[in-house]
Amino acid sequence: MISRDEALEYHRRGRPGKLEVTPSKPCLTQRDLALAYSPGVAEPCREIYQTPDDVYLYTGKSNLVAVVTNGSAVLGLGPLGPLASKPVMEGKGVLFKRFADIDVFDLELNAPTADGVIQACRLLEPTFGGINLEDIAAPDCFYIEEQLKETLAIPVFHDDQHGTAIISGAALLNACELVGKELDEIKLVINGAGAAGIACAKFYLTLGVNPKNLLLCDSKGVLYEGRQDLAPDHPRYNPYKAQFIRPSQAHTLEEALVGADVFCGLSIPNVVTPEMVRSMGNNPIIFAMANPDPEITYPDALAARPDVIMATGRSDYPNQVNNVLGFPFIFRGALDVRAHTINEAMKIAAAQALAALAKEGVPETVCRAYGMEKIEFGREYLIPKPFDPRVLLQVTIAVAKAAAESGAARAPIQDFEVYREQLERRLGRSKEVMRQVINKAKRRSQLAIQSLETEKPASLGPIRIAFPEGDDERIIRAASRIVEEGIGEPVLFGNFHEIQVKAKQLRVNLQQIELLDPQTHPLREDLARQFFAMRARRGVTLAEARRHMLRRHYYAPMLLLRGEMDAVVCGETYHYPDSIRPALQILPLDKGIRHASGLYMLLFKNQIIFCADTTVNITPDAETLAEIALSAADTARRFDIEPRIALLSFSNFGSVKHALVDLVQEAVEMVHRRRPDLVIDGEMQADTATNEAILHSTYPFSRLKEGANVLIFPDLTSGNIAYKLLVELGGAEAIGPILMGLSKPYHVLQRDASVDAIVNIAAIAAVQAQEIELQARSA
Numbered sequence: 001m002i003s004r005d006e007a008l009e010y011h012r013r014g015r016p017g018k019l020e021v022t023p024s025k026p027c028l029t030q031r032d033l034a035l036a037y038s039p040g041v042a043e044p045c046r047e048i049y050q051t052p053d054d055v056y057l058y059t060g061k062s063n064l065v066a067v068v069t070n071g072s073a074v075l076g077l078g079p080l081g082p083l084a085s086k087p088v089m090e091g092k093g094v095l096f097k098r099f100a101d102i103d104v105f106d107l108e109l110n111a112p113t114a115d116g117v118i119q120a121c122r123l124l125e126p127t128f129g130g131i132n133l134e135d136i137a138a139p140d141c142f143y144i145e146e147q148l149k150e151t152l153a154i155p156v157f158h159d160d161q162h163g164t165a166i167i168s169g170a171a172l173l174n175a176c177e178l179v180g181k182e183l184d185e186i187k188l189v190i191n192g193a194g195a196a197g198i199a200c201a202k203f204y205l206t207l208g209v210n211p212k213n214l215l216l217c218d219s220k221g222v223l224y225e226g227r228q229d230l231a232p233d234h235p236r237y238n239p240y241k242a243q244f245i246r247p248s249q250a251h252t253l254e255e256a257l258v259g260a261d262v263f264c265g266l267s268i269p270n271v272v273t274p275e276m277v278r279s280m281g282n283n284p285i286i287f288a289m290a291n292p293d294p295e296i297t298y299p300d301a302l303a304a305r306p307d308v309i310m311a312t313g314r315s316d317y318p319n320q321v322n323n324v325l326g327f328p329f330i331f332r333g334a335l336d337v338r339a340h341t342i343n344e345a346m347k348i349a350a351a352q353a354l355a356a357l358a359k360e361g362v363p364e365t366v367c368r369a370y371g372m373e374k375i376e377f378g379r380e381y382l383i384p385k386p387f388d389p390r391v392l393l394q395v396t397i398a399v400a401k402a403a404a405e406s407g408a409a410r411a412p413i414q415d416f417e418v419y420r421e422q423l424e425r426r427l428g429r430s431k432e433v434m435r436q437v438i439n440k441a442k443r444r445s446q447l448a449i450q451s452l453e454t455e456k457p458a459s460l461g462p463i464r465i466a467f468p469e470g471d472d473e474r475i476i477r478a479a480s481r482i483v484e485e486g487i488g489e490p491v492l493f494g495n496f497h498e499i500q501v502k503a504k505q506l507r508v509n510l511q512q513i514e515l516l517d518p519q520t521h522p523l524r525e526d527l528a529r530q531f532f533a534m535r536a537r538r539g540v541t542l543a544e545a546r547r548h549m550l551r552r553h554y555y556a557p558m559l560l561l562r563g564e565m566d567a568v569v570c571g572e573t574y575h576y577p578d579s580i581r582p583a584l585q586i587l588p589l590d591k592g593i594r595h596a597s598g599l600y601m602l603l604f605k606n607q608i609i610f611c612a613d614t615t616v617n618i619t620p621d622a623e624t625l626a627e628i629a630l631s632a633a634d635t636a637r638r639f640d641i642e643p644r645i646a647l648l649s650f651s652n653f654g655s656v657k658h659a660l661v662d663l664v665q666e667a668v669e670m671v672h673r674r675r676p677d678l679v680i681d682g683e684m685q686a687d688t689a690t691n692e693a694i695l696h697s698t699y700p701f702s703r704l705k706e707g708a709n710v711l712i713f714p715d716l717t718s719g720n721i722a723y724k725l726l727v728e729l730g731g732a733e734a735i736g737p738i739l740m741g742l743s744k745p746y747h748v749l750q751r752d753a754s755v756d757a758i759v760n761i762a763a764i765a766a767v768q769a770q771e772i773e774l775q776a777r778s779a
């Protein structure tokens with residue numbers, strides 16, 4: 001639970017509020033200024049004047065949504081007005097950006113009447129790609145949305161109505177499935193007949209709820225036939241409520257809830273008592289969605305009825321049914337196809353995609369984000385979590401497809417594979433970079449097909465990636481992702497039964513995953529003799545060699561050496577030195593390399609930096625430093641990045657006389673002699689290496705003309721510290737560690753690496769294995 005003080009401090013600290021505007025183009029030089037502003041800016045103006053749709057090419061309209069309110073129903077706090085609603089609207093902006101990379105202007109209008117809001121939105125249409133109406137009270141909100149939908153060419157979506165309906169609809173589908181109740185048979189009571197309540201009622205009918213079984217309540221109780229203030233001649237007659245007037249003996253919420261299967265609260269806090277919950281049918285479903293405080297608290301509902309399926313709008317209990325799971329992704333899909341509206345088909349597609357996603361295995365990164373070991377479809381997990389990156393991919397794609405099929409899309413998606421990759425890029429640079437690597441790894445199957453069409457025998461099977469810690473849960477999950485993504489064929493080492501039991505618990509299908517137990521493997525004696533032959537003069541006896549071959553960390557590199565495996569990924573549960581030692585004893589080094597080394601790839605918003613050595617050589621001599629630089633250059637090229645290498649020190653080009661500086665200079669000269677094709681220089685300080693202006697102005701003679709993208713540190717202390725600081729304080733995303741210098745792909749993970757990190761390293765290993773094979777074939 002958070003305190004009032006924490007909440008206020010969060011909003012107040014630093015730059016007050018939660019949003020700022022950031023330019024998306026450089027504006028550092030006079031030339032930039034001329035392009036961004038006058039005279040350059042006149043060109044896109046002329047183009048848009050000629051061809052209005054070009055506004056989507058030259059401006060931010062395609063990614064800009066207005067979050068509009070008049071503050072007439074701020075959360076469940078009531079009509080606080082526009083000014084006091086601003087934190088909520090900024091909050092919506094944060095969620096749009098965080099979950100779907102959509103930019104937002106929050107607009108709090110001094111417009112107490114519906115016509116005022118309508119007029120303002122009409123005037124603002126040219127600016128925006130879409131309008132998200134927020135916290136506008138019923139019944140005005142219905143009229144405002146209807147009017148705007150009729151007249152504007154951009155999507156208008158009242159979040160409190162449709163966002164809430166979609167998310168709670170998805171939760172309702174899954175909750176009913178869990179308790180084995182049919183939608184058309186459930187007795188459902190909605191408390192709150194405002195924006196959210198009425199929209200939910202309508203949407204549930206679309207999903208299949210029987211209109212006869214649906215009762216709505218407002219502040220005066222059930223909307224029953226005969227209630228005087230609901231009559232058409234009553235001064236407060238409300239046509240939106242009129243659709244839900246039912247013949248009913250129940251006149252109060254308390255009476256309505258007796259025997260009900262489902263309660264949906266979209267009203268105010270604390271209006272449901274434990275007695276009311278006890279009066280409901282078996283396995284009652286309660287969605288108490290009033291914000292910030294629900295109609296009944298999570299603990300109270302559970303205490304009243306242990307068989308309850310309970311959800312609230314809050315993030316601090318299981319089952320958050322909140323429109324945050326909807327609007328970012330629905331708008332993403334709508335904007336990306338330039339939909340002119342968000343229609344029923346798109347809403348249903350979103351609800352179904354959410355309901356389906358909840359039944360898939362939950363990525364471990366999501367479990368970690370919620371501090372949980374495991375999250376599984378069930379009473380406490382009805383719908384996905386907002387921090388689940390798959391929501392962006394699956395819901396957005398479903399919405400974009402439905403928009404095209406229903407005729408709402410002005411620019412339908414042509415290739416959904418490409419679109420999926422574009423969406424992944426929005427999730428972060430590492431996803432983007434790794435998508436390229438994974439695609440390269442996938443090329444293997446295409447190569448196999450090609451080789452069938454040529455004379456060359458098709459020896460290309462999928463890349464076999466050995467995981468010595470095959471009984472580790474994260475490795476099992478990663479193996480399943482590796483199969484799904486087509487990266488290669490994982491081989492899990494360990495006791496078959498143990499792996500099978502864990503896989504079953506994790507719901508991982510082992511059908512396409514090979515298991516290998518060194519204890520029973522037919523090559524064990526052969527490998528022991530081979531290892532003995534390799535290490536006999538280094539004090540290893542045959543008996544010891546046999547014992548080593550019972551250990552998976554020795555068995556895997558031996559199989560790699562023999563070509564039985566194409567790559568090894570290990571280290572998930574071992575100390576780094578224990579995992580790397582067997583590889584160094586067994587696998588030959590790359591040609592011309594005498595030392596293995598480790599590298600991290602760091603991804604910043606606008607650049608990628610490779611850092612080495614970050615994991616292996618504690619005090620490298622000049623030759624080792626040179627080798628680290630050479631290996632790092634090759635690794636950068638594997639990612640299609642042309643290396644610009646700086647060897648770092650505390651001195652710039654001889655400015656300090658010291659043995660440590662001489663050592664770095666010596667390494668630079670060695671690389672020059674061995675690989676004159678490489679752009680490399682040093683010794684230099686880190687700011688010189690990365691700041692083009694310093695390079696140009698003070699060191700114009702440097703072979704580095706642009707900032708370096710490969711940084712070679714003088715020792716492990718500085719390399720390891722620097723990369724960790726860049727991650728922790730510099731906001732970099734790290735991919736690695738990538739082990740370099742071995743002639744075969746062998747990688748050692750950080751202990752407790754996430755599933756994503758394991759999959760990333762496996763993909764890098766698979767690409768390396770392909771390169772090795774292609775080189776062998778062309779030799």
Ligand SMILES: NC(=O)C1=CN([C@@H]2O[C@H](COP(=O)(O)OP(=O)(O)OC[C@H]3O[C@@H](n4cnc5c(N)ncnc54)[C@H](OP(=O)(O)O)[C@@H]3O)[C@@H](O)[C@H]2O)C=CC1
Pocket residue numbers: 072073074075076077135136137138159160161164191192193194195196197217218219220221265266267268271289290291292312313321322323324
């Ligand atoms: N979890 C989520 O994602 C979302 C939650 N909400 C929550 O739903 C609630 C309503 O929001 P919204 O529809 O936008 O607001 P509105 O102002 O449009 O509607 C409020 C409704 O609540 C009714 N109401 C007020 N007091 C009571 C009461 N004691 N018993 C029964 N009904 C009552 C009002 O009745 P009357 O018509 O008689 O005035 C009205 O119908 C808020 O708490 C909001 O936070 C809203 C959107 C999303």
Ligand SMILES: CC(=O)C(=O)O
Pocket residue numbers: 074075076135159160290291313322323324
């Ligand atoms: C979540 C939301 O939009 C509301 O409570 O109003």
Ligand SMILES: [Mg+2]
Pocket residue numbers: 075134135159160
């Ligand atoms: Mg709202």
